[in-house]
Amino acid sequence: MNQEQTPVLEMLDRFRKKNRGYFNIPAHHFETGISEKMKDVLGEKAYGIDVTETDGTDDLHCPEEAIEKAQKLAADLYGSDECWFLVNGSTCGNEAMVLSAAGPGEKIIISRDAHKSVLMGLILSGAHPIWIYPEFAERESPTAIITPGLIKKACAEHPDAKAVFLTSPSYYGICQPLKEIADICHGFGMPLLVDEAHGGHFRFHEAFPDDALSSGADVVVQSTHKTSGSLTQTSLLHLHSDLISRDRIDQSLKLVQSTSPSYVLMSSLDAARNQMAVNGRDLMDKAIKTAEYIRNGLRTAKGVYVFDEFKDRDPLRIAVSLRKTGIDGFRFQRLLFEKNITTEMADINYVLIIVSWGTTRDEADKLLEAVRRIASLRSSGKTKKEMIPSAEETYKVFRTEQRTSPREAWFSKKKKITLYEAENRIAGEMIVPYPPGIPAIYPGEVITEEIIRYLDKLRCLGASFHGVNDIDNMEIYVTEQP
Ligand SMILES: Cc1ncc(COP(=O)(O)O)c(C=O)c1O
Structure with a gap:
C-alpha cells in the first residue's frame, strides 16, 4: 500500500x-x-x-x-x-x-x-x-x-x-x-x-x-x-x-x-x-545514537551503574542507578528534578531514562552533567559489590494465593482498613506502585506480611501509588468475608 x-x-x-x-x-x-x-x-x-x-x-x-x-x-x-x-x-x-x-x-x-x-x-x-x-x-x-x-x-x-x-x-x-x-x-x-x-x-x-x-x-x-x-x-x-x-x-x-x-x-x-x-529507520537511528552517547557518558561516570547486560532489550531505555553511592532510585529522580531534568520512572534502585529521536544533544549533555554532579557528591570511588542493585529488590512480584477471581472480590462486600491490619485478608481492590503500574496486590489475592512490608518501604521512599487514597494511613479495601 x-x-x-x-x-x-x-x-x-x-x-x-x-x-x-x-x-x-x-x-x-x-x-x-x-x-x-x-x-x-x-x-x-x-x-x-x-x-x-x-x-x-x-x-x-x-x-x-x-x-x-x-x-x-x-x-x-x-x-x-x-x-x-x-x-x-x-x-x-x-x-x-x-x-x-x-x-x-x-x-x-x-x-x-x-x-x-x-x-x-x-x-x-x-x-x-x-x-x-x-x-x-x-x-x-x-x-x-x-x-x-x-x-x-x-x-x-x-x-x-x-x-x-x-x-x-x-x-x-x-x-x-x-x-x-x-x-x-x-x-x-x-x-x-x-x-x-x-x-x-x-x-x-x-x-x-x-x-x-x-x-x-x-x-x-x-x-x-x-x-x-x-x-x-x-x-x-x-x-x-x-x-x-x-x-x-x-x-x-x-x-x-x-x-x-x-x-x-x-x-x-x-x-x-x-x-x-517513511522515515522510521532514520529517526530510530538518530535516537539509538543519542542513547548510545548517553549510555557511554553514564558508564564512564564515577559511582554510576547502567544496566545493559541483557541482549533482548530496547536500546532507547536506560536504567541507571546510584545505589553504589547509597542513593535510591526515588531520591535520585528527585535530585535530577531539582536540576531541571525529568525522567520516566524510578524504583528502589533505578531511574529510567527514555530517549527518542526528538532528544537533543543539548538535553543529553545536561542529563550527563547532572548525573555526574549528583554522583560525585556522594561517590566513595569504590564499587561495593553488595550495593550493586539486585533484581529481587527492584522488581517485586509476590507469590500469594488468588482466593477469588478479581471480579468476585471487586463486587463483594468490602470494608476499609489500614494495610497494617490487613495481613491474611483478601484484597478488595488493587494497590499499584505507579509507574510501572504492576499491581502489588490484586483484588481476590491474600495480603501477606511481605507485601505489606514492601509497600511500606516504597511509601517511605516516596513512591507514587494508584489505589491508595490516603498514603500516610495506607488504607485498603478488603473483602468483608475473611
Ligand atoms: C506495560 C503497559 N501496558 C499498558 C499500559 C497502558 O498504556 P496506555 O497508557 O497507552 O493506556 C502501560 C502504561 O504505562 C504499560 O506500562
Whole structure:
C-alpha cells in the first residue's frame, strides 16, 4: 500500500476547508468558541480538526471511509491482518484482549507482571487468572523473564485455558522470548496475546529486538504514543491469527472505547504511522545514537551503574542507578528534578531514562552533567559489590494465593482498613506502585506480611501509588468475608 497517504488527516483538512455551516458537537465550534486561555497556550489549529462523526468524517465504530483506509495502512505497515485505532490507550486494548479471550469463570494464563489494565479487563470479563511468575535472568536485571518452560508447564497444567497473556517488552525495555513461547502456545491451540505497549517501534530498526507480531503473537497492543510519535492516549490493536474471533475483538472494543473518539487523536495515529513508514529507520537511528552517547557518558561516570547486560532489550531505555553511592532510585529522580531534568520512572534502585529521536544533544549533555554532579557528591570511588542493585529488590512480584477471581472480590462486600491490619485478608481492590503500574496486590489475592512490608518501604521512599487514597494511613479495601 502507498504509505505516503494520511487518509484521516487529509479528510479532516478537506472537511475544514469546505467551510460548511456546522451544527454539530463539539461546542467549541472550530476556532470560534475556544477558551481564550487555551488559545494563548495551544493556538487554534488543533481545534480546527476537532470534529465529530457526521457526513464525510467516517466513524471509528463503523469505519467505511478514511478511518478504515488508515487502519488498513497501519495493518499493512505492522504486518497484521487487521488493525484497530485506539483512543483510550493500550489500557482499552488490554481490556479488549482479555474480554475477547475469556469470559466469566474461564481461565486465562497471565504473567503476574501485567499492567493494571489487564486487571481491569479481568474485572470486566470475570475470567480467572492463572498466574505465572517471572524468573530473574541476571542478578541486576530490573525485569524478570518468562521462560518457555514456565509457559509449557502452565499450558500443560491448564489445557482448558483460553489464551496466554504476556507483557513484552517491560517498561525497562526488556523482552520475553516470544518466538519460542508463541510456538508452545500454538502447540496447545492457545492464542498468545501480547501487551507490547512499550515496543511499537521495534519494527523500524534492526538494532531493536524482534517485534511481537513477527515473533508469532496472535493479538498485540502497542502504545504508539509512548514510542512512535502520536498523541498521548493513542494506541494500535493488531490481530494476526485465526485463533481468536475478529468480531469478538471488534465488539469488545465497542465496550471500552469512547463513543466520541477524538479526530485529533486519530489523525495523530495516522500521521505517526506515515512518519514511521517513511522515515522510521532514520529517526530510530538518530535516537539509538543519542542513547548510545548517553549510555557511554553514564558508564564512564564515577559511582554510576547502567544496566545493559541483557541482549533482548530496547536500546532507547536506560536504567541507571546510584545505589553504589547509597542513593535510591526515588531520591535520585528527585535530585535530577531539582536540576531541571525529568525522567520516566524510578524504583528502589533505578531511574529510567527514555530517549527518542526528538532528544537533543543539548538535553543529553545536561542529563550527563547532572548525573555526574549528583554522583560525585556522594561517590566513595569504590564499587561495593553488595550495593550493586539486585533484581529481587527492584522488581517485586509476590507469590500469594488468588482466593477469588478479581471480579468476585471487586463486587463483594468490602470494608476499609489500614494495610497494617490487613495481613491474611483478601484484597478488595488493587494497590499499584505507579509507574510501572504492576499491581502489588490484586483484588481476590491474600495480603501477606511481605507485601505489606514492601509497600511500606516504597511509601517511605516516596513512591507514587494508584489505589491508595490516603498514603500516610495506607488504607485498603478488603473483602468483608475473611
Ligand atoms: C506495560 C503497559 N501496558 C499498558 C499500559 C497502558 O498504556 P496506555 O497508557 O497507552 O493506556 C502501560 C502504561 O504505562 C504499560 O506500562
